[in-house]
Amino acid sequence: MMKNNSPKHNNEKYEVRDTQSIELLKELHILTRDGKMNQDSRRKLKQVFHLVQFIEPIINDISQQQQRFNLVDFGAGKSYLGFLLYDLVAKHLVHPFQIIGIELRDDLVQYSKKLAQQIHFEHMLFYQLNTQEALVSPDLPQQIDIVTALHACNTATDDAIDFALHRNVPHIVIVPCCQAELAGLLKENKSQVLKNNYFSALWKFPIHTREFGSHLTNVMRCLFLESCGYEVTVTELVGWEHSMKNELIIAKKLQSSNKSQKASEQLKHLLLEFNLESLAPRFKINL
Numbered sequence: 001m002m003k004n005n006s007p008k009h010n011n012e013k014y015e016v017r018d019t020q021s022i023e024l025l026k027e028l029h030i031l032t033r034d035g036k037m038n039q040d041s042r043r044k045l046k047q048v049f050h051l052v053q054f055i056e057p058i059i060n061d062i063s064q065q066q067q068r069f070n071l072v073d074f075g076a077g078k079s080y081l082g083f084l085l086y087d088l089v090a091k092h093l094v095h096p097f098q099i100i101g102i103e104l105r106d107d108l109v110q111y112s113k114k115l116a117q118q119i120h121f122e123h124m125l126f127y128q129l130n131t132q133e134a135l136v137s138p139d140l141p142q143q144i145d146i147v148t149a150l151h152a153c154n155t156a157t158d159d160a161i162d163f164a165l166h167r168n169v170p171h172i173v174i175v176p177c178c179q180a181e182l183a184g185l186l187k188e189n190k191s192q193v194l195k196n197n198y199f200s201a202l203w204k205f206p207i208h209t210r211e212f213g214s215h216l217t218n219v220m221r222c223l224f225l226e227s228c229g230y231e232v233t234v235t236e237l238v239g240w241e242h243s244m245k246n247e248l249i250i251a252k253k254l255q256s257s258n259k260s261q262k263a264s265e266q267l268k269h270l271l272l273e274f275n276l277e278s279l280a281p282r283f284k285i286n287l
């Protein structure tokens with residue numbers, strides 16, 4: 001009897017849906033050439049697939065309220081997220097849509113363009129831009145409904161948030177990457193702060209500096225979003241055994257211009273307490 005190598009039958013937790021493009025999955029090396037699940041891709045697939053499950057209801061909600069939707073993915077890399085969102089969700093919609101990848105590396109942009117063309121994913125666009133250039137790029141549509149950033153390096157996540165705020169984007173879904181900037185500032189100010197701040201024990205050792213810097217960064221990002229009128233939820237994306245960069249931040253613009261004064265105050269106090277005054281402009285805080 002012939003062995004069935006289709007991923008549905010090989011006891012993988014991730015099941016390929018009948019409507020999914022097998023060609024896409026092979027091109028992204030999620031499936032091997034002979035159609036088996038590629039073990040090396042399982043970790044990435046799990047993260048992206050989970051993220052798609054969080055974004056799918058947002059897209060469905062938008063589609064019930066309006067006739068089209070546009071999503072911009074920052075630090076898109078090989079655009080796994082964009083391709084899977086297209087394949088699993090967007091292609092089933094009756095309304096037009098665009099999924100746009102912003103990526104610094106031209107080779108990755110060319111790769112994604114070629115693949116989208118090959119598999120006829122016509123509503124995907126890719127731009128070789130850094131995240132700050134995206135802010136002023138005339139190529140991006142006026143109306144953007146969702147901004148995503150999956151492991152966009154360091155401050156590229158902040159640029160994605162900045163972009164979303166400038167363009168009044170109602171939905172932001174980010175999974176931050178490592179964040180070195182704040183840990184660097186904590187380290188720089190360590191000797192000064194150690195003298196008069198008991199909390200400095202939180203980042204005395206280098207590994208704590210890094211982890212605390214990362215944690216504090218994400219806390220401040222959430223407060224910033226709240227202070228700008230977003231409702232924020234934070235959860236883990238997948239189990240910690242799959243990724244250390246696992247924090248999923250989902251922000252939804254509130255209907256009323258309900259900017260949280262409390263969040264703004266908390267943000268201000270964190271900046272002052274941890275000698276991070278230089279970051280005040282980023283978070284639009286007057287000290």
Ligand SMILES: C[S@@+](CC[C@H](N)C(=O)[O-])C[C@H]1O[C@@H](n2cnc3c(N)ncnc32)[C@H](O)[C@@H]1O
Pocket residue numbers: 074075076077078079080081102103104105108129130131132149150151152153156177
């Ligand atoms: C860790 S990878 C993640 C890629 C993809 N989102 C994923 O999860 O597979 C980060 C990507 O962000 C890109 N990147 C880093 N800084 C960027 C910036 N300032 N503007 C645009 N892309 C950036 C890098 O080139 C890289 O492809």
